[in-house]
Amino acid sequence: xxxxxxxNCNTPTDMRFSxxxxxxxxxxxxxxxxxxxxxxxxxxxxxxxVDYEQATTSPIAELIRHYAIKSKNVIAHIRKATQGRVxxxxxxxxxxxxxxxxxxxxxxxxxxxxxxxxxxxxHPVGDTDxxxxxxxxxxxxxxxxxxxxxxxxxxxxxxxxxxxISPHGTFxxxxxxxQALWAHATTDLHYIERQHPFTTAHLSxxxxxxxxxxxxxxxxxxxxxxxxxxxxxxxxxxxxxQSLHVFQEGQLLLRLPPPPNAGTANPAPLAxx
Amino acid sequence: xxxxxxxNCNTPTDMRFSxxxxxxxxxxxxxxxxxxxxxxxxxxxxxxxVDYEQATTSPIAELIRHYAIKSKNVIAHIRKATQGRVxxxxxxxxxxxxxxxxxxxxxxxxxxxxxxxxxxxxHPVGDTDxxxxxxxxxxxxxxxxxxxxxxxxxxxxxxxxxxxISPHGTFxxxxxxxQALWAHATTDLHYIERQHPFTTAHLSxxxxxxxxxxxxxxxxxxxxxxxxxxxxxxxxxxxxxQSLHVFQEGQLLLRLPPPPNAGTANPAPLAxx
Numbered sequence: 001x002x003x004x005x006x007x008n009c010n011t012p013t014d015m016r017f018s019x020x021x022x023x024x025x026x027x028x029x030x031x032x033x034x035x036x037x038x039x040x041x042x043x044x045x046x047x048x049x050v051d052y053e054q055a056t057t058s059p060i061a062e063l064i065r066h067y068a069i070k071s072k073n074v075i076a077h078i079r080k081a082t083q084g085r086v087x088x089x090x091x092x093x094x095x096x097x098x099x100x101x102x103x104x105x106x107x108x109x110x111x112x113x114x115x116x117x118x119x120x121x122x123h124p125v126g127d128t129d130x131x132x133x134x135x136x137x138x139x140x141x142x143x144x145x146x147x148x149x150x151x152x153x154x155x156x157x158x159x160x161x162x163x164x165i166s167p168h169g170t171f172x173x174x175x176x177x178x179q180a181l182w183a184h185a186t187t188d189l190h191y192i193e194r195q196h197p198f199t200t201a202h203l204s205x206x207x208x209x210x211x212x213x214x215x216x217x218x219x220x221x222x223x224x225x226x227x228x229x230x231x232x233x234x235x236x237x238x239x240x241x242q243s244l245h246v247f248q249e250g251q252l253l254l255r256l257p258p259p260p261n262a263g264t265a266n267p268a269p270l271a272x273x
Numbered sequence: 274x275x276x277x278x279x280x281n282c283n284t285p286t287d288m289r290f291s292x293x294x295x296x297x298x299x300x301x302x303x304x305x306x307x308x309x310x311x312x313x314x315x316x317x318x319x320x321x322x323v324d325y326e327q328a329t330t331s332p333i334a335e336l337i338r339h340y341a342i343k344s345k346n347v348i349a350h351i352r353k354a355t356q357g358r359v360x361x362x363x364x365x366x367x368x369x370x371x372x373x374x375x376x377x378x379x380x381x382x383x384x385x386x387x388x389x390x391x392x393x394x395x396h397p398v399g400d401t402d403x404x405x406x407x408x409x410x411x412x413x414x415x416x417x418x419x420x421x422x423x424x425x426x427x428x429x430x431x432x433x434x435x436x437x438i439s440p441h442g443t444f445x446x447x448x449x450x451x452q453a454l455w456a457h458a459t460t461d462l463h464y465i466e467r468q469h470p471f472t473t474a475h476l477s478x479x480x481x482x483x484x485x486x487x488x489x490x491x492x493x494x495x496x497x498x499x500x501x502x503x504x505x506x507x508x509x510x511x512x513x514x515q516s517l518h519v520f521q522e523g524q525l526l527l528r529l530p531p532p533p534n535a536g537t538a539n540p541a542p543l544a545x546x
Contacts, residue, residue, distance in 0.1 A: 044398050045361025048321055059340050067332050088318025089375075097369060100396035121394035121415070123373035125317050142394070 002092070002108045003032050004189065005076040006174045006225040008181040008247035012042070012070035013222055017210045020065050021203035021230045025078055026055035029205040032078035035091040038064060039104040040071035041178035046102045047071075050091035054078075072249075073176045077106040084128035093174075094131050096122055096138050099148040101177045105134040108227055109170030109186065133165055133173070151180045151248060158182055159244040159256045166242060174225065181247040183225045185239035191225040192236045193252060201231040221250025275365070275381045276305050277462065278349040279447045279498040281454040281520035285315070285343035286495055290483045293338050294476035294503050298351055299328035302478040305351040308364040311337060312377040313344035314451035319375045320344075323364035327351075345522075346449045350379040357401035366447075367404050369395055369411050372421045374450045378407040381500055382443025382459065406438055406446070424453045424521060431455055432517040432529045439515060447498065453521040456498045458512035464498040465509045466525060474504040494523025 005022045007015050019038065026032045036058065037050035047069060055061040055078050077092035084090040092106040107130035114129055120142065122135035137158070144157050158175070162184045165171050172189050175182040183189055194201075196219070198212035216222075225247070229236035239245055242258030278295045280288050292311065299305045309331065310323035320342060328334040328351050350365035357363040365379040380403035387402055393415060395408035410431070417430050431448070435457045438444050445462050448455040456462055467474075469492070471485035489495075498520070502509035512518055515531030 042361045045323070045325075045364070047323065047361065050318070050320065052318075059336065063332065063336050088315045088320065091318070095368075097396065097398060098394075100398055102398055121371075123370065125370060125373055125375055 001082065001110070001170070002077055002079045003030065003227040004106055004108045004172060004174050004225070005227075005230070006176070006181055006183065007071070007074040008223045008250060009072045010221045010250040011219070012072055013220070014068040014070050015074050016065055016068060017201075017203070017208070018224055018230055019076060020208060021205040022076060022226065023055035023061055023065065023078065024205035028056055030078075032080045034081040034086045035079040036061060036077060037091045037093050037106070038074065038076040039093045039095065040069050041073040041102070041104075041176065042071055044101065044178060046095065046104070046178075048093070048095055048104075050088060052086050052088050052091060073178050073181050075104050075106050075174045075176055075181075082110040084126055087126060089126035090128045090131070092130060094134050096134070098138055098142055101148065103138060103175065103177050105137070106130075106174050107133060108172040108188070111165065111168040111171065114165065114168040133171070136165070137161055137175075151246065152254065155182065155244060155246045155254050155256060158184070159259070162244060163242065163259055172227070179248070180253065181225070183239060183245045183247070185243055186241055188227050189225060189239040190227070190229050190236040191223055191239065191245065191252070192229070192234055193250070194222045194224070195220065195250070202233050204230060204232045223247045223250055223252065274355065274383070274443070275350055275352045276303065276500040277379055277381045277445060277447050277498070278500075278503070279449070279454055279456065280344070280347040281496045281523060282345045283494045283523035284492070285345055286493070287341040287343050288347050289338055289341060290476070290481070291497055291503055292349060293481060294478040295349060295499065296328035296334055296338065296351065297478035301329055303351075305353040307352040307354040307359045309334060309349070309351040310364045310366050310379070311347065311349040312366045312368065313342050314346040314375070314377075314449065315344055317374065317451060319368065319377065319451075321366070321368055321377075323361060325359050325361050325364060346451050346454050348377050348379050348447045348449055348454075355383040357399055360399060362399035363401045363404070365403060367407050369407070371411055371415055374421065376411060376448065376450050378410070379403075379447050380406060381445040381461070384438065384441040384444065387438065387441040406444070409438070410434055410448075424519065425527065428455065428517060428519045428527050428529060431457070432532070435517060436515065436532055445500070453519055453526065454498070456512060456518045456520070458516055459514055461500050462498060462512040463500070463502050463509040464496055464512065464518065464525070465502070465507055466523070467495045467497070468493065468523070475506050477503060477505045496520045496523055496525065
């Protein structure tokens with residue numbers, strides 16, 4: 001399995017503290033050593049870094065731990081390969097363009113017997129179940145909406161689509177288009193909302209504390225989403241199985257509960273021919 | 274205008290020497306200070322770095338000058354904005370996926386009255402004429418071929434498509450899918466083929482020399498393509514206007530001359546409705 005990390009804020013924020021703790025799980029406090037990646041939105045633009053070296057020793061990860069890249073939406077991933085070889089094209093997050101926007105996706109889990117029909121414009125470059133799921137999600141979003149719909153409409157579509165993949169296995173994922181951040185859980189995904197008054201947080205994976213009150217304003221709002229809580233002295237909320245949470249401007253915007261038939265053992269076919 | 278740089282090799286090769294000289298043009302020996310970018314293929318995977326800071330001072334460019342990333346196909350760009358603001362989404366090279374492959378594109382020039390109809394899956398994220406041209410090229414390639422054609426067929430399609438854009442202005446471009454590297458010239462583009470016996474090259478933009486015989490084998494073949502020659506003591510070949518050159522495995526594979534009607538002042542419409 002892999003580990004996921006995301007940040008959604010109302011003002012461009014530097015994620016070095018969270019990434020520093022998170023990347024320890026790639027060899028020091030965890031065994032997620034089969035590559036890593038991170039994507040930072042800056043407006044519509046994107047900085048996308050991937051590496052098949054482990055995040056504790058990768059020179060690019062070292063740069064990310066020390067260079068303050070400020071962003072309102074970030075998705076990161078450290079990989080422990082289940083499907084797909086240890087190759088650059090199999091490192092998450094994956095990126096595609098749809099409706100003139102970048103879309104970024106990372107997945108934690110393992111999908112079995114998952115062979116959706118890809119009949120449109122999105123095809124995997126690598127050989128992971130994760131990129132395949134992302135391509136299918138993008139294909140179905142493109143089919144369902146002629147152009148970019150509202151975040152609310154997108155969320156309803158995504159929750160419906162996620163429920164068609166979930167019966168194939170563990171499908172914790174993070175998705176962002178720079179406007180909002182979607183987090184779908186089937187097993188482990190936690191989040192925390194930080195806002196004024198900011199306090200001091202202590203990392204679980206590293207002996208490092210940060211007093212957020214020294215680097216924030218009273219207006220700042222930040223949500224962090226991670227497979228397992230990153231700090232030891234804060235209260236993280238676990239996402240219920242099959243729920244989709246939508247974050248925008250540093251706040252939880254929507255919480256879509258699992259639909260009544262979630263987790264059915266006999267999913268509908270993923271695409272008609 | 275901007276400046277282009279590319280490398281095509283038969284064995285993964287480190288491009289620090291060329292990039293070091295090239296990046297001096299972003300402020301030291303040139304005024305291309307409106308961002309930069311570089312993309313390295315590693316098999317089907319891609320490392321893609323863009324920054325709107327100038328390449329002489331960007332921390333990411335500093336990493337690239339010192340971290341030996343080995344690749345068989347690299348495209349780099351330093352920007353002097355003509356169309357499109359100084360923003361991350363306007364930094365070249367641009368990336369799209371087609372047929373399960375990454376495609377990387379960078380452009381030097383300025384296109385006028387260029388408003389192709391984009392009716393399929395590729396849409397610009399930023400607001401440059403360059404990304405628009407790339408999206409149109411990808412759209413037309415996707416329409417012309419049901420799946421990935423041979424490099425020869427792709428080259429014929431690209432030369433035909435390039436001639437439909439060229440009448441709109443300067444259209445020097447570099448394109449790669451990791452298999453081959455295409456270079457189209459309308460004004461300034463030069464290349465050099467290096468192979469055994471390797472000699473010492475001296476950069477034009479920096480007081481730096483490298484004896485390639487110390488870091489190569491007799492089998493290595495490397496082509497470098499750049500807007501202006503990067504070294505002062507080697508013989509570079511200028512690409513004739515409207516020609517398309519195709520590089521593969523470190524050698525010039527194909528040279529497609531301008532078609533008879535190249536540069537016509539009345540181009541055919543770019544897309545039927």
